[in-house]
Amino acid sequence: MLLESIKKYNIEFLHPHPSSEARVVSENLASFKKAKVKTFLPKPTSIMPDKLEIYNALAKNHVRVPKTVEVNSFEDIDRAFSEIGKPLWIRARRGAGGRLGLKVETSEQAKHWVELNRLQHRADIADFVIQEYLPGRDLAFDSLWFKGCLVTSYCRERLEYFLKHISLSGITGTPTIARTLVDEKINRIGMEAVKALDSQPHGFFSTDIKEDASGNCVVTEVDGKWHTTAPLWGYAFAKALKKPELNITYQYLRLALDGGTDVDLPNYNLFPENFYLVRQLDAGVILEHDDATWRIV
16 A cells, blocks of 8 residues: 555655554565665664563663563562562553553552453553663653764653643653753763664664663663654754754755755754743644743644
């Protein structure tokens, strides 16, 4: 169906989203090349990887990750509480948006959570992983790569999530309030995480980072896909500051179609710090900094 549409409408460039779609396209890249449509995707194994695979790849390369126990039985949950302590974070090994994530204080709570999701046919016990709970800041490192080289990146902090009251964990996958940061330690661990997952990154990569109780950055996920708000950040800065080169989606397209950007971009800190992006359903988008406010959409 997709290949037929590409041929019928003479499509020049294909950007698949979400990760599940992007991975299918990346796995079948030869067919799309034959159809003469351009893409800008990482290798399939770098898109929507299993959380346990992420843990193993990053730990092997000495990138700080949360203490983790693979769950294949209820005994593994008991072992996690014995070895790591409490509270813990239990989550699905696959999926996005904080899927089936929950803070648990006891092994009984974790077991009930697994059993509830098993009985309601959302997941089996082996679909979970249980990890150290990280109480600190909720951070993200978004980066654009071309044939193994970092083109540009930025980092931010998520402050509040959309409709957090409908989720037991308070996490719904995309923030309603976030702010840009300039922080060398986030830049460093974000880059290391991408390179640990993929030695020759190509395309856009999103890295999720939480701080532990001591303020150390710990990588919880890295994926060869766009964070939902990445295009919006670029559009907001380009419009508010009247700097079209900050539109990261435009730069992504230039790389995909022409093999380069139209200006030299900084490897890190593409966006200035302490700008707040505020959005809500059916209420538009606002960018704020100090006393200045821009209505973006």
